[in-house]
Amino acid sequence: MALVLVIAVLFPQGIESQGLKYITVTASGTSYSYPQSAALYVTLNATGSDAAIATSNLSLTLSQFNYTVAKYIGGNSSRISTQSYYLQKVWNSSKYEAVEEVSISVPQIQNVSPLLGTLSLIQNVYIDQVSSMLTSQQVSQLTQSALGAAMQNATAQAQAVAGANSTIIVKNVTISRSYVYPFPTAAAAGSSQNPIFFNGREGVEEQVTVLFSYT
Numbered sequence: 001m002a003l004v005l006v007i008a009v010l011f012p013q014g015i016e017s018q019g020l021k022y023i024t025v026t027a028s029g030t031s032y033s034y035p036q037s038a039a040l041y042v043t044l045n046a047t048g049s050d051a052a053i054a055t056s057n058l059s060l061t062l063s064q065f066n067y068t069v070a071k072y073i074g075g076n077s078s079r080i081s082t083q084s085y086y087l088q089k090v091w092n093s094s095k096y097e098a099v100e101e102v103s104i105s106v107p108q109i110q111n112v113s114p115l116l117g118t119l120s121l122i123q124n125v126y127i128d129q130v131s132s133m134l135t136s137q138q139v140s141q142l143t144q145s146a147l148g149a150a151m152q153n154a155t156a157q158a159q160a161v162a163g164a165n166s167t168i169i170v171k172n173v174t175i176s177r178s179y180v181y182p183f184p185t186a187a188a189a190g191s192s193q194n195p196i197f198f199n200g201r202e203g204v205e206e207q208v209t210v211l212f213s214y215t
Helices: 051-070 109-119 136-162
Strands: 002-004 021-033 037-048 080-089 096-106 125-133 168-180 202-214
Touching (some): 021 136, 021 168, 037 109, 096 109, 136 202
Antiparallel strands (some): 021 202, 037 096, 037 125, 080 096, 168 202
């Protein structure tokens, strides 16, 4: 876990009310983890002497593709999603081309490298992009950790300004979230059986703006 400090101390209107003073502190906390899942974006295409044959040829490629991918995603076909599809006549040719762009959600990141190697062996299947992803459970855990760090940091800063003997009370909290990504998170698969596509951790940053009162 890493802390990122963005400190701004303000005294709203510079007033005191019933012996209370006010201070606003902005602070942030960031927690990192290695992603446990990934997303693949793949293009499949096929040609034919007419539209029907091009479509049929693409269906054959897609069947082989689905069969190959199934064991890497636990047999859950809902993890394969069509992003776009088009059928058109090839320019300056009598042939037709059918193209389908597909995304794959891979729940276990260790399956990505062997999947890429296997897909590279299928004709007319092209890897467009590979991106690591934090799972929803990871995001939830990192969010809690980062938010706790941000609040702890803000409280420490407020206490330092108010003085060690002062009693500080949280009056209002505004929270914003952002994600922190390493570079690179993706690389082309190439023809390697075990391509390296990810290097680093990803994180969640929580920023809080907290209004404290103190005496």
